[in-house]
Structure formats: structure tokens, C-alpha cells
Amino acid sequence: MQLIASACCVLLSVLPFISFASKLRAVPHLVADTTAANLAATSNTANATDEQGLQLEQQVAEHYYVDELHAAGGSLLHVLVLTNDSPQSQARLQYLKSRLSAVKPLRGINSTQYASEDLLQSQQKLLPMTPQMRDEWKTNPEYHNNHARGRGLGSLACALGHYRMWQLAENMPAGKWAVILEDDAHPSTDLVGLKSVMDNIPSGPALAFLGVRHCAGQRGVISSIAGNAWGSTAYAVTAAGAKALLAEPFNHNSDHWLNIPINKWAITGFCAIPVFSESGDPSMMHN
Numbered sequence: 001m002q003l004i005a006s007a008c009c010v011l012l013s014v015l016p017f018i019s020f021a022s023k024l025r026a027v028p029h030l031v032a033d034t035t036a037a038n039l040a041a042t043s044n045t046a047n048a049t050d051e052q053g054l055q056l057e058q059q060v061a062e063h064y065y066v067d068e069l070h071a072a073g074g075s076l077l078h079v080l081v082l083t084n085d086s087p088q089s090q091a092r093l094q095y096l097k098s099r100l101s102a103v104k105p106l107r108g109i110n111s112t113q114y115a116s117e118d119l120l121q122s123q124q125k126l127l128p129m130t131p132q133m134r135d136e137w138k139t140n141p142e143y144h145n146n147h148a149r150g151r152g153l154g155s156l157a158c159a160l161g162h163y164r165m166w167q168l169a170e171n172m173p174a175g176k177w178a179v180i181l182e183d184d185a186h187p188s189t190d191l192v193g194l195k196s197v198m199d200n201i202p203s204g205p206a207l208a209f210l211g212v213r214h215c216a217g218q219r220g221v222i223s224s225i226a227g228n229a230w231g232s233t234a235y236a237v238t239a240a241g242a243k244a245l246l247a248e249p250f251n252h253n254s255d256h257w258l259n260i261p262i263n264k265w266a267i268t269g270f271c272a273i274p275v276f277s278e279s280g281d282p283s284m285m286h287n
Helices: 017-026 033-041 050-068 087-099 117-121 131-137 143-148 152-169 191-199 239-246
Strands: 076-083 104-107 177-182 185-187 207-211 220-222 234-237 269-278
Touching: 076 087, 076 152, 076 191, 087 185, 104 152, 117 152, 143 152, 152 177, 152 239, 177 191, 191 269, 207 239, 234 239
Parallel strands: 076 104, 076 177, 207 269
Antiparallel strands: 177 234, 185 269, 207 234, 220 269
16 A cells, blocks of 8 residues: 555665655554654654654654665565554454564554444544545445444444555556455465565456465356455456545445456456455454
């Protein structure tokens, strides 16, 4: 991702810092918790000016994208992890960091902190919703089911997080992948193994499923998938894949959303050998 989900980022080439700075300003939570905490402790953030805030973000971005990521190679450009501030999410994030050394989070939304959908739609922390997006969300085919199952707020929070990841990924160089993970993704490999999986995807597909759920045993290149195939725990997109997802109205749960551009033949998909499962502890992103 110039993203990243909750993001873990692995760069093949260092992105020009100036071009990234404007995106970081739009996503102030694209920081690793430990780095942000250390910097914040020395910057008197309680009375920080906007200029000081920008300096903090620049230091964080430079640390991520230059110091740690310069040596990464292959087709994998980013590993992005979507997380939130709940203790459960932070514990899972630490495990992901221990297995995938370059993981970096994009702080999503903890839906339990919002008393109503209107308040969630009015949040400014991650992705401010336009009036059009609000109207489109009400046309989500799963809208009533989401609420009936008590997951109305969680489904919206999750969709907002993934949408923001796609926005950050849409300007990647051609031929590069952003792996997008929810914080409950449980890897069966390390970073070297993940890079190998991504390097072995043939040219052509723009969206690859990496988890145990979505493909239901399918393998290889796909041009169609069951519309109700579910699971957005672990997948990857190219810039073309991200753009195809963003071209759709804001009216689907994140996992079903992944199926739409494939079934429209806007892009081709790929079912990889699964290298992620869920941790077993339901993510707060979906509560």
C-alpha cells in the first residue's frame, strides 16, 4: 500500500518521500505504535502545532520507508495490516510483527466506540464519508442482515478500513503487490515465505486470495468466483486491483466487495495456496 491495514509494509524500492508525505497527512494513523509513542513522548503533543505534527509524521514515514524497507525486493511492495486500539487487536498485531518482521499497522476504527451508525459515519479519523457514500451504504445488499446480526457498525468500520487501504495502494508501480491483512490473520509462513508466494503469482491477476476461506479449494487464475464467497482476512492487490475495487459504489461488506470486479471481468483473480488462517479470536473490526 503506499498503504498499507493497519499496515505492514514491505517495499522493493523506496518511494519518493515527498510524494508519500501528502498521503500520510491524510492518514495520520499510518504509524507503527512503538515508533509513534516514542516520538510523541518527546514532542509535547498536547500542545503541538500543525507544523510539529507534520514533522512527527515525516520522521515516522522516513523511518518506515527508508531505514527499514530499503532492502526489500521482489514483487511484494507492501504488507499492510488493518488494526485498531482494542487490546485484542494489539495483541494479534504483535504476533504478526513477530512472524512478518516488516509489518506496520494502519489504525482502523474500533466500532464499539460508536453508539450509532450516524456517529460512525461522521468520524474523521480514517475515511470521512461523503453524502454519496452514506447513501450508497444503505443500498448494501447485506445492510439489513448486518444489523439483524448485530454487526451493522462493525461491517461499516471494516469496509471503511479496507477502502482506505485500496486508496493507498492504487498508485503502486505496475507489477507490485500490496498484501492486506486484518489483525487476526494467522500466518503459516514468515516474510521470506510470503514473498516467495507473491513472486510465484503469474502476470495478469490483479487480486490474489491468500487465506483459507475465500477460494474454497480453488487454485490458480480465476475469472469468476461465488458472489457470496467470504473472508477479507488476507488478500493482495495490485494498483489495477485497487482501482477496480474503488470503482465500485460504497455498498458492500468488504469480503463480498472483493468478488465484484472479478465477476464483472474488470480484473482477473488468483487463488494462492493459503498461507493465512484466522487466529480464532473474532476481530474487533467486525464487532
